Amino acid sequence: MSDSDFSTCDLFDADEQLQSLSLQLQNLGGKKKFTGPIRTIRCHRDNGLVKSTLNTPGAGHVLVVDGEGSLESALMGDMIAEAAIANDWAGVVINGAIRDRAALAQLNLGVKALGSNPRKSAKAGHGVFDIDIEFGGVNFRPGATLWSDEDGILVTNS
Secondary structure (H helix, E strand, O other), rough: OOOOOHHHHHHHOOOOOEEEEEOOEEEEOOHHHHHHEEEEEEEEEEEEEHHHHHOOOOOOOEEEEEEOOOOEOOOHHHHHHHHHOOOOOOOEEEEEEEEOOOHOOOOOEEEEEEOOOOOOEEEOOEEOOOEEEEEEEEEEOOOOOEEEEEEEEEEEOO
């Protein structure tokens, strides 16, 4: 299914077993609809692992970042988002903050996050990659499928 021929409402109506994210994330990227298999990161106020991951081939995946809900510093900005586009990532979902909001809105990348903060994060690379993470009532497992549009985010159970 392409990025433009689905509706999360229709998908949920067809399969009520899909997980629906209750956390109200903002659409902050230029691409409002995106879908793909999930990769995950858990980190807190350190975007080193996010940057290194989005600088590798994404093959249409969606990176889900559990920043533990922190709005104290941004986990992604425009330069990292541009690397994600160049490396074929479909989108990034962040339980935390981004920066460069105006620039991200112009980029062809799906981005959902809690909000924005101009403060940079640490760059040490602390965090964990490709583990099950949970927030907003959804279990994000590497390899599961995520769909995101203006109405919200759905995730398969597998």
